[in-house]
Amino acid sequence: MPELPEVEVTRRGFADRIAGAQVLAVRLGKPLRWALSVAPDELVGRQVLGVRRRGKYLLIDLNEGLLLLHLGMSGSLRFDPELPPAGAHDHFDLLTSAGTLRLHDPRRFGAVVYVPHEDCALARKLLGHLGMEPLGAHFDLDAFHAGLRRRRAPVKQVLLAGDVVVGVGNIYASEALFLAGIRPTTVASRISRPRAARLHAAVRDVLGRAVARGGSTLRDFSGVDGQGGYFQLEAMVYGRAGQPCRICSTSVRILRQGQRSTFFCPVCQKP
Template structure:
């Protein structure tokens, strides 16, 4: 699933190019996770003001309303002056005066939802429960430490939940926990203040590094230019089951948490 670095990389690859564009048509393919919420022709004539990100959502601001886009498990966006005819897994085209924004999603867990604004019920339902952004000043250490103390669930699951800090998905949760030396099965409430501080710093460091590398391409992620990411090439634990730890040489282990694969070093992350 595209996580925060992949979504932000995607945003950066087309936001400037689509800003100021006038919507000329909207084409829908097979149904996505949620309905668009407005008749496509109602969007024609509106202007794209800009593109923001909130967690794993892209917010395409219009002069009236906003399009909330989610890439789901396997989605990707392309933006170009001209696009070939829509293929099997192309499910949404936003045709503008400056190019076509196309969502390709083989598994169709992605979504494009229109809302009149961020206070509209559709937007509140999707965005209202999201935690703070980890790469912004609002990611406060004291608040993070207090939030961990209120949660008894395993720390990996707490990070994935997204209500304490947003956008730390499966790849980067494993990587941040390794960097902080914390075993992913440890209850969040049992993490000491010094270790919580290390985890807070590790989350920021891992996400910033992944963004610098254009995200991670494990199967089919690419940005709106069609470019892949490279962070996976330097991952310390993720997707490295059985391979030697880059620090101590101990074989990396893989366990299942909430049906998601978790990777860690049993020596570097003893508790």
């Protein structure tokens, strides 16, 4: 599933190029996870003002309303002045005066939803529960620690939940916890402020490096230019079960948490 770094890489790949463009047409393919919620023809003539990100959602601001776009489990975007005819897994085309933005999604868990403004009920339903942005200036350490202190679940599960901090998906949660030296099974409420500070810094570091490396490509993610990401090549623990820890040479272990695979070093990461 594309996580925050992949979504941010995607945003950066077309945001500047589509800004200011006029919508010429909208093409829908097979139904996605949620309906567009507006007749496609109603979007024709509107202007794209810019593209933002909130968690794993892309927000395409129009001069009237906005589109909320989610890549789901297997989605990816392309943006180009000349794209080939839509294929079987191309389910949304936004044709603009600057080029076509296309959502390719074989599993169709992605979505493109129109909302009139961010305060409407549908936008609040999709975005209102999201926690702090880890790469922004408002990722406050005190608020982060307070959020951990309120949760009695394992810290890995709390990071994945997205209500304390958004976008720390499975790969990046394992990597951040390793960098912070915290065992993924540690109960979040037991984490001291100094350890929370290490985790806070580790989340920023891991996600920032992942964006710089173009995200992670494990199966089918690629950016708007069709290129894959490379962060997975420098992972310290994720996907390395049975291999020696890059720090202490102990075998990296794997366990299941909430139907997700968690990777950790039993020596470098303390309960």
